[in-house]
Amino acid sequence: MTGGSWIAIDAMGGDKGLEVMLAGVAAARRRMEGQRFLLVGDEAQIRAGLERHPNLSAASEIVHAPEIVASEEKPSAAIRRARTTSMGIAIDLVKQGRAAAALSSGNTGALMAMAKLALRTMPSIDRPALGALMPSLGETDTVMLDLGANAECTARNLVQFAVMGAAYARTALDLERPRVALLNIGTEELKGNDIVREAAQLLRGASHLPLDFRGYIEGDRLSRGEIDVVVCDGFTGNIALKTAEGTARFVADLLRRAFQSSIRSKIGFLISRPATDLLRHHLDPNNHNGAVFLGLNGLVVKSHGGANEVGVATAIGLAAKMVREDLANRIAEDLSNFEAKAA
């Protein structure tokens, strides 16, 4: 950990409120000696909340913000209140260079819009993308992007997402040469639409980059752990991610119903509880928390709205790691190598 780095925390965002955010930051703080935090939000409330976390108190400063972005607020409305909301001010601290990263559990659309407007897109990137970690059967999670920042994409956008996603996987998952694939409706070369096919062709020429392009991946193989970075447009990615979340919940609901269907099953459930707890642990979004806006001049991490203390701490750990390993410069370097060869 570089001693002096600060992370700005939108202490007011998220469905579970200030208390959980502070507990999460305090938990992250215990793991990261030297990490310091700018806690953004209502000063009186934060001060009161910090009484329970003396350790965090010593490692943080409060930055007052009089307002909060509502969870259902339209991005266009939130942008107009960027100077007074905890979310807007947390991002602004990154822009000013006072924080190395900002983290919020609040409204995703508003966070994306505000971050893009305040921090601007990196010179070598056409469009920023939202990337996140999904659980898999493999040894590490799988990175997936874009998850909704861009409903429509060009082949060039997808190639840049691949480069950014690979840099993210190298940092977040400690992989040297992540396996990258484009999400498609078949694995043969001619499948899909023109944009995906053109992106594949461009990526096949990128063997000098620190990524291993593996062609296409279909939806049914996303969780198999065979690919580290799954690349797609934001429309497809959002639907795939949410379908995966919904299906996992659906199966869990069916399982719960099934276990409650008879006394015998209830007993079996109690006995095998450690097993189902293990399953729950593996699927718990709090253990895969931390979506990242890639491609901006500054690091912004989105924590799940419903994240608990563990989830918030996970996302903060991820943010700190990306700061430490200088993710932004890695991306810039990879892209300039890619462009140099393409030219």
Add this chain to the structure above:
Amino acid sequence: MTGGSWIAIDAMGGDKGLEVMLAGVAAARRRMEGQRFLLVGDEAQIRAGLERHPNLSAASEIVHAPEIVASEEKPSAAIRRARTTSMGIAIDLVKQGRAAAALSSGNTGALMAMAKLALRTMPSIDRPALGALMPSLGETDTVMLDLGANAECTARNLVQFAVMGAAYARTALDLERPRVALLNIGTEELKGNDIVREAAQLLRGASHLPLDFRGYIEGDRLSRGEIDVVVCDGFTGNIALKTAEGTARFVADLLRRAFQSSIRSKIGFLISRPATDLLRHHLDPNNHNGAVFLGLNGLVVKSHGGANEVGVATAIGLAAKMVREDLANRIAEDLSNFEAKAA
């Protein structure tokens, strides 16, 4: 059951071969008095196989086909062998009017291409779509379409899919006025891309049709049973369907691992076996088998390649029901009502 209807069966298609196909047809036959079958494939093999199914023997005729479409064969290659393959001949029997529907467990791409070429698209439809049933927490399955017939779609295509999907849901699920929604990346009016938004606007004007348009649905709600017909382009639908299948398998794999993680868990598993069997039954694709090409001049049903006897019988039951309830005419009627009001 109308006494005289015939269903053509591609007896050679599917991963599990002739034996399972015949067992499935025989099972369907036991449930449907008067239903007759044209069994298409190698005559000698079918004749030998029928010895185990005297009841089916009496209700079927064999139509010899010397060749088989391979599971990995390209549609363009399969089309050239339409006159000699069991799949091609089964479809041709529908074209000739000798069968009211054709069913195959073979290569989906080849089946789509051959069916489209032989049967042609209905006059009121621009593009046929592949629809299927997905399990849900609701009282019935959920219809989803398109699942891959059209990688790119216009708003008009999506509207026609909605009308066809609703007619399919009325027939297959016995719903009077199915709830229809467009798959999108948010539920607010301005979410998504232009095509989805335009389709929504057109469907909002379709209140005279026997469908209840509910706007948008996101991926995480697909299995909740709140919507009966989910409409999307074939790229998105294919990815959502396969992601759902893959995620269900992923969770089942994790559960299996968890149950095997300790002796205690193994014992708990044995005791709660009826519960996990119930879960398996609910998710078993064989109980939701039967994808349908909607919008052709003739009925073609795709059974899962890996379907067992129960799955094949389920899909045949669905085909017979659509014949009986005259799905094609329902679609034509709904569309002409829609166009009449729009004009």
